[in-house]
Amino acid sequence: xxxxxxxxxxxxxxxxxxxxxxxxxxxxxxxxxxxxxxxxxxxxxxxxxxxxxxxxxxxxxxxxxxxxxxxxxxxxxxxxxxxxxxxxxxxxxxxxxxxxxxxxxxxxxxxxxxxxxxxxxxxxxxxxxxxxxxxxxxxxxxxxxxxxxxxxxxxxxxxxxxxxxxxxxxx
Amino acid sequence: xxxxxxxxxxxxxxxxxxxxxxxxxxxxxxxxxxxxxxxxxxxxxxxxxxxxxxxxxxxxxxxxxxxxxxxxxxxxxxxxxxxxxxxxxxxxxxxxxxxxxxxxxxxxxxxxxxxxxxxxxxxxxxxxxxxxxxxxxxxxxxxxxxxxxxxxxxxxxxxxxxxxxxxxxxx
Numbered sequence: 001x002x003x004x005x006x007x008x009x010x011x012x013x014x015x016x017x018x019x020x021x022x023x024x025x026x027x028x029x030x031x032x033x034x035x036x037x038x039x040x041x042x043x044x045x046x047x048x049x050x051x052x053x054x055x056x057x058x059x060x061x062x063x064x065x066x067x068x069x070x071x072x073x074x075x076x077x078x079x080x081x082x083x084x085x086x087x088x089x090x091x092x093x094x095x096x097x098x099x100x101x102x103x104x105x106x107x108x109x110x111x112x113x114x115x116x117x118x119x120x121x122x123x124x125x126x127x128x129x130x131x132x133x134x135x136x137x138x139x140x141x142x143x144x145x146x147x148x149x150x151x152x153x154x155x156x157x158x159x160x161x162x163x164x165x166x167x168x169x170x171x
Numbered sequence: 172x173x174x175x176x177x178x179x180x181x182x183x184x185x186x187x188x189x190x191x192x193x194x195x196x197x198x199x200x201x202x203x204x205x206x207x208x209x210x211x212x213x214x215x216x217x218x219x220x221x222x223x224x225x226x227x228x229x230x231x232x233x234x235x236x237x238x239x240x241x242x243x244x245x246x247x248x249x250x251x252x253x254x255x256x257x258x259x260x261x262x263x264x265x266x267x268x269x270x271x272x273x274x275x276x277x278x279x280x281x282x283x284x285x286x287x288x289x290x291x292x293x294x295x296x297x298x299x300x301x302x303x304x305x306x307x308x309x310x311x312x313x314x315x316x317x318x319x320x321x322x323x324x325x326x327x328x329x330x331x332x333x334x335x336x337x338x339x340x341x342x
Contacts, residue, residue, distance in 0.1 A: 014263070092185070092263040096318035103317060131310070131329040134320075138310030139302070145316050146274060147267035149305075158302040166333045169340020 001046035008043055009081055013089040018042075040093040043086045044102070051082070060113065063122050063167075067136060068160045070110050074137055075151045077106065078144040091145070103141075107133050114167075123167045136163045172217035179214055180252055184260035189213075211264040214257045215273070222253070231284065234293050234338075238307060239331045241281050245308055246322045248277065249315040262316070274312075278304050285338075294338045307334045 003024035008016050016039060022029045036042035060066060077083055083102075090099040114129040139159055143149050174195040179187050187210060193200045207213035231237060248254055254273075261270040285300040310330055314320050 014265070088262065091259065091316060094185070094318075099317055100319060103319070107319075128329050128333070131326070131333060134310040134313060135306060135330070135333050138313040139305040140309075141317065142305060142309040142312045145262060146270055146312065147265075148271060148274070155302065158299050159306070162299070162302060162306050162337045165340035166337035169336035 001042065001049055004039075004042050005046045005050055005082060008085045008089075013039070013043075013085045013092070016089075038093055038095075040086075040089045040095050040098065043089060044095070044098045047082065047086045047102070060116060063113070063117050064160065064164055066113050067110070067163065068156065070106070070113070071136065071140060071156045071160055074106050074140050075144075075156065078141070079151060084144075088145075107137055110136055117167075127167065132163070132167060135166065136160070172213065172220055175210075175213050176217045176221055176253060179256045179260075184210070184214075184256045184263070187260075209264055209266075211257075211260045211266050211269065214260060215266070215269045218253065218257050218273070231287060234284070234288050235331065235335055237284050238281070238334065239327065241277070241284070242307065242311060242327045242331055245277050245311050246315075246327060249312070250322060255315075259316075278308055281307055288338075298338065303334070303338060306337065307331070 004016070004021045007020055007024060011020070018029055018032055018039060021042070022032055025032075032042065036045070058066075058069065061069075078087070087099060087102060090096075090102070110133040111129050114123065114127070114132055117123045118125050118127065118129070136159070139155075140151065143151050143155070149155070175187070175192045178191055178195060182191070189200055189203055189210060192213070193203055196203075203213065207216065229237075229240065232240075249258070258270060258273060261267075261273070281304040282300050285294065285298070285303055288294045289296045289298065289300070307330070310326075311322065314322050314326070320326070
């Protein structure tokens with residue numbers, strides 16, 4: 001798993017081969033295929049095994065600040081080469097199940113913060129928090145996956161402002 | 172190009188090979204590589220050549236209706252197997268330049284409708300229409316590429332409602 005992570009960082013997911021991982025790890029190709037059906041499955045497990053796990057969630061602050069930080073953290077994550085390459089490989093292999101496991105924690109954290117905002121009366125109790133979390137993170141993932149525009153600070157600021165207007169606006 | 176489109180529909184982009192395209196077209200592999208550097212480049216050109224081109228833009232209607240139709244059209248497009256497979260192949264080959272050409276028309280149409288809304292005073296003249304178009308389409312492309320949830324009617328309705336609240340809400 002360590003060999004796979006090092007190689008995907010160096011070669012990218014299209015250049016990575018099971019042969020190269022086997023050679024670097026000093027094992028046969030069949031040994032790898034016995035445990036993992038594809039490059040994506042191997043890298044998914046390697047990523048979970050070796051990447052620093054979830055930190056303590058930060059103490060809740062003002063809603064605007066928390067959403068701004070959620071967007072900044074999402075941008076930091078997807079622009080990390082290992083995360084980027086593992087996710088793109090999973091998109092390629094159509095492993096939406098594994099991809100969902102990698103991507104879900106961030107979305108769930110936003111949903112939780114929005115539910116808290118509902119309890120505190122910061123936003124309407126009727127709001128669809130699942131859809132609102134997608135409204136916040138969807139544009140980030142769009143820019144990342146499609147490389148349609150840079151994930152810059154001004155984009156993050158504008159995005160959070162637009163989402164806050166939606167959360168606070170009338171029907 | 173026709174052979175490539177038929178095969179990607181039947182086999183998916185991971186199953187498609189240049190060998191199979193060459194065999195179906197009755198030419199040698201080298202003939203294909205002489206014209207296109209990769210599967211993605213071939214399919215991109217084939218898609219532009221054979222897919223029905225842009226229809227006349229519909230007459231503008233109420234803003235809510237136009238945004239609802241823009242989301243429905245985007246969902247129809249990305250759930251079409253040929254479009255889906257060509258785009259996923261371009262993601263895999265990191266051809267963001269070609270992908271941008273395929274994806275841009277829909278985003279630009281939303282931006283144009285929002286600029287019209289600004290002229291008509293339907294929404295604030297200060298609004299960042301580029302970011303607002305991403306707010307509308309980003310969650311659609313997220314669900315499509317990550318297959319994170321179904322692209323159903325209720326999702327489209329909720330999304331448009333949230334975006335309209337943002338467009339009309341105060342700062």
